[in-house]
Amino acid sequence: MANNLNRSPLFYVGDKYKLLKEILPYFPKKIDRFIEPFTGGGSVFLNVDAKKHLLNDIDKNVYLLHAFLKKHSKKPNKFFKEVQKIIFEYNLSRSFQEDIIPAELKLKYKKTYYAKFNKDNFNKLKSDFNNSEKDNLYKFYVLLIYGFNRMIRFNRSGDYNLPVGNVDFNSNVVNALKSYFENVKKANIEINNLDYIDFLKKAKPTKKDFLYFDPPYLITFSEYNKLWNDKNEIDLIKTLDNLNKLGIRFAVSNVTHYKERENKIFKDWSKKYNVFQVKSNYISYHDNSIKIFNEVLITNYEY
Numbered sequence: 001m002a003n004n005l006n007r008s009p010l011f012y013v014g015d016k017y018k019l020l021k022e023i024l025p026y027f028p029k030k031i032d033r034f035i036e037p038f039t040g041g042g043s044v045f046l047n048v049d050a051k052k053h054l055l056n057d058i059d060k061n062v063y064l065l066h067a068f069l070k071k072h073s074k075k076p077n078k079f080f081k082e083v084q085k086i087i088f089e090y091n092l093s094r095s096f097q098e099d100i101i102p103a104e105l106k107l108k109y110k111k112t113y114y115a116k117f118n119k120d121n122f123n124k125l126k127s128d129f130n131n132s133e134k135d136n137l138y139k140f141y142v143l144l145i146y147g148f149n150r151m152i153r154f155n156r157s158g159d160y161n162l163p164v165g166n167v168d169f170n171s172n173v174v175n176a177l178k179s180y181f182e183n184v185k186k187a188n189i190e191i192n193n194l195d196y197i198d199f200l201k202k203a204k205p206t207k208k209d210f211l212y213f214d215p216p217y218l219i220t221f222s223e224y225n226k227l228w229n230d231k232n233e234i235d236l237i238k239t240l241d242n243l244n245k246l247g248i249r250f251a252v253s254n255v256t257h258y259k260e261r262e263n264k265i266f267k268d269w270s271k272k273y274n275v276f277q278v279k280s281n282y283i284s285y286h287d288n289s290i291k292i293f294n295e296v297l298i299t300n301y302e303y
């Protein structure tokens, strides 16, 4: 396990970055192929050594961003140059390089000055992207970085539709990109855009492989959890049982309790495997209160 953890430059909602220190110690020490059916932002694979990383996510945009960044891992300068061009063209704040936000604005809007400064120019970039440049992934990445909570959201007509966020292109973004490029360049990575069941049929896991599952959670609220229901949960645990029968090692994350909710299907199923508690405090964006939820990691192997 790397000493300095790599953060994904997708800053993905619900990513595992903050819990990696609790999860990674349970992973096998030697991994031939690391197979990740629900890759999301990629915080996990970026911190796992393996001969091959076989990745997948059903979300087309997540897939496109990984494929795009992977393509640039051998020419990071081109990526930084193109992105910088967009930031300058739209005169967006750029704290990684210089501070161009007027002092009066900072004084007037102490906690929201990034959003105030960038709003109009961000909206111009958003409408240019939506009107005629949806295949410009540099622009998509810039929207992601300056957008609300750095989420990825498109409406039914396929338009990116988040408002400006109170964030900008800062040194954390530059560092996350640099380490992504560095890691991906060295690794043997394949990324797929399939439903996880089709992906597993294609991957044909064996006993030498290790699979990490971080599926949508039945009882918490994220964009990608909305489409996940009891049937999906039952199919997932059947898939895991099948892997277990074949002697294939897996680890799976899930949330068993969230506020008054309980994921009974998963909790009951997990009892036949190793259950590790991965507790974490969570600050609610709605009312700033701290809620406790119970997250677990289930494994089917001795380590």
Ligand SMILES: C[S@@+](CC[C@H](N)C(=O)[O-])C[C@H]1O[C@@H](n2cnc3c(N)ncnc32)[C@H](O)[C@@H]1O
Binding pocket: 012, 014, 015, 016, 017, 037, 038, 039, 040, 041, 042, 043, 044, 056, 057, 058, 059, 062, 194, 195, 196, 197, 214, 215, 216, 217, 224
């Ligand atoms: C909890 S997130 C994974 C987060 C990831 N571990 C990280 O650190 O960023 C779950 C992911 O599963 C993807 N997903 C949802 N349903 C899927 C399916 N049927 N097949 C493959 N991926 C799916 C979502 O798009 C989402 O990115």
